[in-house]
Amino acid sequence: MNSPISTQVIVTAAQMQAIENLIFQSGMPVAALMEKVALKITQRIAQLYPTHRFPKVGMLVGSGHNGGDALVVARELHHQGRQVKICSMMPKAKPLTRVHTCHAKAIGIPFVSLTELQDCDLLIDGIFGFGLERDVAGDLANSFNLINSWQIPILAIDLPSGLNCDRGDVMGTAIRATHTLCLGLWKRGLLIEQALPYIGILERVDFDTPEQFIIEVLGDRHPLWRVDPQTCLRQYLPIPRPISVHKYNLGHLLLVVGSQRYAGAAILAALGAKASGVGMLSIAVPSSLKLLVLAQVPDALVIGCPETDSGAIDSLAGLDLQKYQAIVCGCGLSLDANSVVKQTIDSDIPLVLDADGLNAISPVADPNFIRKLQSRTNPLIFTPHGGEFSRLFPDLMTSDRLDALISAVELCHATILLKGARTMISFLQDEKPRLWVNPESTPALARGGSGDVLAGMIGGLLAQGLSSSDSAIVAAVWHSQAAISLANQRSIMGVDPISLAHHLLPFLITVAS
Incomplete structure (x- = not known):
């Protein structure tokens, strides 16, 4: 299948992490990549969920870089005139995510409790990225179940929170997304049948992953590929048939x-x-x-x-x-x-x-x-x-x-x-x-x-x-x-x-x- 590697290769969480590390080691700042990815997500949201039909947007934000992506998306949607509200689902955010939290507050985006998002027209799931390793349990699991009960369209960033990136199975409970925007390279778990009830319509957001980094991590005999x-x-x-056939x-x-x-x-x-x-x-x-x-x-x-x-x-x-x-x-x-x-x-x-x-x-x-x-x-x-x-x-x-x-x-x-x-x-x-x-x-x-x-x-x-x-x-x-x-x-x-x-x-x- 003659297409760029990035459009077809399927990776595990560890492989994706290794490829991203090479990107950062080469000189790409984490903050710059986050901005690039979030802007691409925002552009796709505008196409899938236009402002006149989905004016009220609720952001479900986690503590890691997935939450940072969501906060940058929240900022851009706010500047576009949407009524954005943010709910922080996790304590103790990573430094870059904390910076974006401070900026969102400074420009007047309200931070609210989860129940205050139930009047939204669209929810953005930026709680967990591909690095989730533990089951979702307790109050957080109850929150996931409540979110799923609202019947509001949900767009998941990278993968629905609570879904295992490699196996595609549910870790305790998971967000049931309407649309999933997989970031960078196709994740293994998203291409497995048991993930289907949770991912909705699946697309990939390309952030121009350098081919040499993909090959360096995966080698030239990688086994898993997605057909285009x-x-x-x-x-x-x-x-093709010759004329004399x-x-x-x-x-x-x-x-x-x-x-x-x-x-x-x-x-x-x-x-x-x-x-x-x-x-x-x-x-x-x-x-x-x-x-x-x-x-x-x-x-x-x-x-x-x-x-x-x-x-x-x-x-x-x-x-x-x-x-x-x-x-x-x-x-x-x-x-x-x-x-x-x-x-x-x-x-x-x-x-x-x-x-x-x-x-x-x-x-x-x-x-x-x-x-x-x-x-x-x-x-x-x-x-x-x-x-x-x-x-x-x-x-x-x-x-x-x-x-x-x-x-x-x-x-x-x-x-x-x-x-x-x-x-x-x-x-x-x-x-x-x-x-x-x-x-x-x-x-x-x-x-x-x-x-x-x-x-x-x-x-x-x-x-x-x-x-x-x-x-x-x-x-x-x-x-x-x-x-x-x-x-x-x-x-x-x-x-x-x-x-x-x-x-x-x-x-x-x-x-x-």
């Missing part, structure tokens, strides 16, 4: 999908694959489904396979798997087709395993699955949701989601796309794990069949020559962004998987234009 959706789509899609140059994808019980999954995966622009699409289904699938996907080569008594694919006998550039296996397959999953793995063709393709290789179904996967030479992509991931890697789910995913990739050497409100894609790069977070999604994707569309898209991109990591990242971003676009047009309730699949190409046209 627009940059990603414009960089990779649509895949023909269908066999654009990849031949095989879908091994469907059963009598889950016939729709085969169709949805096919629609996702078609949207990717793959040159040739073959679909292996139980023979009883052949005419149904052909009626819905007439441009595909539909292969009727021998089936079990339960209506699952019994085997891929007679099918030359070596002629395909990629295979997607598992969507709607059912557990009665476990032997078919083994055939696709043994073929060593670039492979996407989804749904029952993953369940078939779980430790319960096959205790030796890790050893078998490591013997493959061609790319392998897993696309589990949380439950499937837990079945595949039961020993890893005691750690947090990011750590668990990185450990799983180190174990099985596959590219893993872990679905969720913060979909994550991890893989080995130069034998070291790298993890990218897709930062934007929508509840509209919480529909049965959405994942089948995604699996087909990944397979289609893989068959056309994208790497396994790029196929997974690009498909995840395209899938989620198209769903967001469609939800904006129709509402969340209107994004069913069929509609989503048909919206993929129209959405891409708007991105490319």
